[in-house]
Amino acid sequence: MTDDRSPLTDAVEALTLVTYTHIVQKDDAGTYLKTHSVAHRPLLVQLESAITSAIGNGGGGGSATGNVLNGDALYRAFLIRTELGSWCQLAGVKVSRDLITDLNAWWHVFRQTGNDDGFYIGQLRGWVRTIENLLDPPKRVPQDIPCPVCKAVKWVNEEGATSPNPVVLEYKYEDPIGTAKVTCKACGTEWSDMESLNELKDELAEKESLEKLQNEVANV
Numbered sequence: 001m002t003d004d005r006s007p008l009t010d011a012v013e014a015l016t017l018v019t020y021t022h023i024v025q026k027d028d029a030g031t032y033l034k035t036h037s038v039a040h041r042p043l044l045v046q047l048e049s050a051i052t053s054a055i056g057n058g059g060g061g062g063s064a065t066g067n068v069l070n071g072d073a074l075y076r077a078f079l080i081r082t083e084l085g086s087w088c089q090l091a092g093v094k095v096s097r098d099l100i101t102d103l104n105a106w107w108h109v110f111r112q113t114g115n116d117d118g119f120y121i122g123q124l125r126g127w128v129r130t131i132e133n134l135l136d137p138p139k140r141v142p143q144d145i146p147c148p149v150c151k152a153v154k155w156v157n158e159e160g161a162t163s164p165n166p167v168v169l170e171y172k173y174e175d176p177i178g179t180a181k182v183t184c185k186a187c188g189t190e191w192s193d194m195e196s197l198n199e200l201k202d203e204l205a206e207k208e209s210l211e212k213l214q215n216e217v218a219n220v
């Protein structure tokens with residue numbers, strides 16, 4: 001439906017749809033090898049996930065008290081939820097508390113009104129930037145597996161507190177494959193190149209969370 005391709009639709013979909021990054025891989029001589037496509041969950045889903053992500057709080061603060069809430073993500077999500085809630089109210093849309101459901105429901109009603117959408121496009125684009133900034137620091141995904149080397153299932157952080165999931169996958173949002181590494185916080189073992197990451201996968205082939213790891217690192 002070509003009339004759906006409006007800037008408003010684009011702005012809504014930038015928040016609600018799965019996105020893909022295409023990463024070109026070259027060898028040392030700069031010769032093209034292949035292109036990876038990496039899937040990213042919708043930004044609004046990532047925002048919600050970021051609220052409860054135990055590590056990787058961009059603003060710091062939370063870890064000192066063992067508090068697993070990411071205050072910055074929580075605050076941003078609160079602002080978005082509040083504003084979206086008022087849009088829904090204006091449009092007569094029932095609020096579900098699920099951001100994607102609500103945004104889609106609002107958009108469905110709003111686009112039929114013919115009202116000026118300039119303000120909303122600006123706000124939605126702002127949300128995209130806000131969430132991307134929040135997610136920009138290296139992404140850390142604790143893996144729910146024992147360390148394959150030291151077998152640890154817990155580790156002691158800088159403040160002396162014991163935390164679960166010592167094995168952590170980290171990557172940069174803009175280049176998940178090039179920057180992916182897995183570290184054990186308990187023994188310090190690091191898997192950082194594709195070869196050792198693949199070995200790690202093989203070693204833990206029976207663990208279902210490795211599928212998650214695989215999906216997080218790449219859709220190769």
Ligand SMILES: [Zn+2]
Pocket residue numbers: 147148149150151152184185186187188189
């Ligand atoms: Zn270990």
